[in-house]
Amino acid sequence: MSLDAEEFQTRFETLAANVDTYVRGKPDTVRTALVCLLAEGHLLIEDYPGLAKTSLARAIAQSVEAGFQRIQFTPDLLPADVTGTQVYRPGQTEPQFRQGPVFTNILLGDEINRASPKTQSALLEVMAERQVTTDGMTRPVPRPFLCIATQNPVEHQGTYPLPEAQLDRFAMRISIGYPEPADEVEVVEQGLARRTPEQLPHVLTLAQLTEMIETVPDVHVAPALQQYIVAITRATRTATGVRLGVSPRGSVTLALCAQARAASRGRRLTDPDDVKAVAIPVLAHRMIMASSALADRARPEDVIAKILTDIPIPPPRNGWT
Structure with missing residues (x-):
């Protein structure tokens, strides 16, 4: 059953306000990111170092009581590190599939352009089809599945630009930009207080988020x-x-x-x-x-x-x- 318009807006503003308490001074950016996720699109956040790209992704994930995994992309990361692999366990004659971090609801791919093209492409099927195919078997990932990736437009040494085919899998690409002076003071205060996105409360359950996503087509x-x-x-x-x-x-x-x-x-x-x-x-x-x-x-x-x-x-x- 779909939500009525007022309840949908209330939940949306509750979620956005919770993220706003950590990502200071960027309400429009926060709401654009949440719109992307409610459309079941994947989000690419691209900006300079230290501008809360990862913090925004972590704050969104923390605000929803859902499965969350993070992949720190590096040049030595392998496709199996993303999707999963077959492993043999002691006392067993048949291998078992060990799920990779993509088997979650919200996936943070941090600095995605630092991984090799082969590893980047491992995300392509799961982003487009929401499933993983390994060893001839297709395994669906949980629903909803939302990928939030970050990348740095500077420091190109040792990076691999995303090909157009993979960029096209992201529903939106956004940047955050520098905060205003008053907002930056609040950011400094948060840093001095050792506050992290993981300290944010959950304001939506996975079921409530799913209801919102299922209401959008109406x-x-x-x-x-x-x-x-x-x-x-x-x-x-x-x-x-x-x-x-x-x-x-x-x-x-x-x-x-x-x-x-x-x-x-x-x-x-x-x-x-x-x-x-x-x-x-x-x-x-x-x-x-x-x-x-x-x-x-x-x-x-x-x-x-x-x-x-x-x-x-x-x-x-x-x-x-």
Whole structure:
């Protein structure tokens, strides 16, 4: 049974407020991350060192009373360290499968770009299909399964950039940015008090989170709004300076995340503002800029912002309300 709109919003704000008590001064970033997870999308957090990337992921995981595992990605990490492997135990003639850390509800992949491409690809099936295939057997991971990965855009020595195919598996890519002075003072106070994300209380159970995820599909996305979404993604494919635009998978993800945002606002109807609010974190990492555009320091975020300005918003009479 799905939640009513008011109860959904109450749970969402309770969860966001709990994370806000640790990740100071970034309420919009926190809520965008939670929208991604409620759409059952995987989240990539990319920013400079020391800007609470891992803390945000740990605070979200701690706020929900669910299974949580963390993988610290390193160059010597093997695919079996991620998915699991067959092991022989004393007194047994047949090997048994030992589950890897992906068999959980919330998985934190810290500094994912430090692992080899072979190990990175071990996550690909489980992120896309929510299952692991080893030794000819398919094993589903628990539901919900949400992957929060972090990566560093600097210190490229010894790192392996995520290929486009794997980047496309992340519903959103977000950054956090530097806090305002007053918020940074609170961060220092937390550090002096030795406060950690693990000290946050659980404010939602796994069952409550699952109810929220199962309620999101009940939010209406009108045909006119679906056409608006497709118009945005198609415009990325012909935009100046773009070598490769957004695929249809990006169109679907944009609709799902807009739907989840509407639910987080206590609505059962998705509107154009929901689409515009999530467009950049959903679409920017799915675009490849031409080399000439990169030389001019053009960014996918700027291209999407211009597209959102240029494409007319469908009026209410077309049915999105």
